[in-house]
Amino acid sequence: MALKHKKYLFLYLLALAIPCCLFWKMYVTQKYIKLENEVRNLEELQYDSIEYNKRLISEISVKTVPSRIETIAREELGMRPALPEEVVRIKIAQSEVQDE
Structure with a gap:
């Protein structure tokens, strides 16, 4: 009698496992498609x-x-090359640079 109950219990569990596996496969497939997209x-x-x-x-x-930059500077900004007398040169002594 116990063997007969074990046989039916196995069949019931097998019958429940098949739909569970199918639902799990659908869930995983759906998740895969979502991630793929x-x-x-x-x-x-x-x-x-x-x-x-x-x-x-x-x-x-x-x-x-x-x-192009020169054209924009000349035409749009009204700039021109500096004349030699407009150029101011600044010379920094080496001792001043080293003190800082």
């Missing part, structure tokens, strides 16, 4: 950020060309 979104964001940085670097290199 998040990784894909982060990769797209990373790609967009890299492209944006490339454009910024290109823009910086264009805007820092000396001839």
Whole structure:
């Protein structure tokens, strides 16, 4: 009689384990899909950020060309090269630099 009850108990546990395993698999699969989508979104964001940085670097290199800076200084800011008599040279003695 005890053997018969153990056999039924095993079958009941097996019958409960199968749906539990299926639900666990669904949960893990759902979590995997969610994480996969998040990784894909982060990769797209990373790609967009890299492209944006490339454009910024290109823009910086264009805007820092000396001839462009000189043109802006002359035309937009009204600047001109200093005349020799307008240049003031400052000489610092070595002893003053070492004292500080």
